[in-house]
Amino acid sequence: MSGATVELRGVTKRYGSTLAVDELSFTVPAGRICVLVGPSGCGKTTSLRMMNRLIEPTSGEILIDGQNVLHEDPVALRRRIGYVIQQVGLFPHETVAANIATVPQLLGWSRDRIRARVDELLALIGLDRNMKERYPAQLSGGERQRVGVARAMAAEPPLMLMDEPFGAVDPIVRNRLQDEFLNLQRTLGITVIFVTHDIDEAIKLGDRVAVMRTGKLVQYSPPAELLAHPADDFVAQFVGHDRALKRLGLLTVGGIELDRTIDRSRLGAAPTLSPSTSVRDALAALLVADARAAAVVDGSNYLGAITLPAIGRMLRGDDAK
Amino acid sequence: MTPNEPLVRWDWLASHAGEIGFRVGEHLELTAIAVAVGLVVAFALSFAVLRIPRLYPPVTTVTGILYTIPSLALFAFLVPYTGLSVLTAEIGLVSYTLLILIRNIVNGIRSVPSDVRDAAQGMGYTPRQILWRIELPLALAVIFAGIRIATITTIGLVTVTALIGEGGLGYFILLGMQELFSTPLLVGAVGSILFAIAADSALVLLQRALTPWARVR
């Protein structure tokens, strides 16, 4: 399975006198996650649902791999696109296995192929195989959301539309689901358009983040860029006053320039960090240990030191790309 | 009734066993035809209403009026046209099932959660597949509630059709009243109650078998 390219050109949706979506244009490269983010009512769901023609645009074009979706049969189109709706919407009268098998069944896959695919997906989303015969009412909220994601992925769609798929679970479970989802997406290489109103989720998951306000696209950039250079006051306020700190969360100590002039022997009591530690966590470790520098160590290999002044420079944006 | 007569004469029961069996069969047949035909008509009208919502008020008004006509009056009105026949009986019986069946079918389908319908559409179900695979199964509990009430009502009303020469167990009620003889009266009344209880229990079992997801939790 690999990803599809999605391009929106001047897409507009009008309901009477209200513009739900206003001249939306952006391109999502194949295999990337694009997150639509913005306050409630800004047109995220409407934008998403125009991509699989659950809503017809008033004007504009939507191209998937260069094909205008408005010229395709909506039913066939929807079977090629994975869709996770805002309220999960599992079929209460069908078992977990039958729910996951929905699209393969519509596409007429053989029973054996469907059974194998369901088992594969259960393993992928980390659900026990004996949950197959359960009904949605017998699952926890987190399990239901996983099944919703598995159902959307079942027929190996090159594109998934996900509307706040992790909205209804507590922050700890949400974090885990996000990590698992990221892993999965990276492995499969599918394109994802992901809707959320949570800026932290957008920053964590997005390769690109599209910030919307009252139907308009106000900024479309990678998350680091969004945090470093918000396009206007609205975006700056939306990403939060702690945007500098959030940006540190995107960087790992292995991915920044370390101070190699400090010898390992001078860092005896200082914390040691692995390269995958985020700079934000490194800062926390330094503050807790009341140290000015920490050693970054890959196995037994000393890579260099990360220092408080260096982190300070990053926070001030001196390093901004 | 004659004063020395016992309430139930068991020898009468024994000597009329064959006839009782026949009337039970007739009662079952009249009820089954009425509910089956009622369901077909009600589903057809319900699908029309679901497609064209403004048909709902006139449909409920007409079936509501049918429901309020006293059964005796309705049969008396029909006899000049359709005679003393099964057809007359069934026209009456079917009309009484419609209101309750249509109301439950339409409301059952309308009460299917919109997120479920939405997900089905988003996965690529056609409108017809949504109706048959999503809406009807999920409306089944409400539809069955309607079928149960319609069935019990029909079983009671079948006894009235004895007056136009049908009636199933109602035949014995009529006989008991005409001859002032309590045994057949009781056979007719108690038999029809027992039949209603049995039919209702069978419907409950059928519903449970058809809706396994409702049993979990």
Ligand SMILES: Nc1ncnc2c1ncn2[C@@H]1O[C@H](COP(=O)(O)OP(=O)(O)OP(=O)(O)O)[C@@H](O)[C@H]1O
């Ligand atoms: N069917 C409709 N008729 C009229 N207005 C609509 C309709 N659907 C959506 N809208 C309006 O369009 C705007 C965008 O709605 P949309 O559902 O896309 O918002 P959203 O960004 O997904 O919000 P949320 O975060 O609350 O889910 C809202 O102002 C909404 O009131």
Ligand SMILES: [Mg+2]
């Ligand atoms: Mg929404």
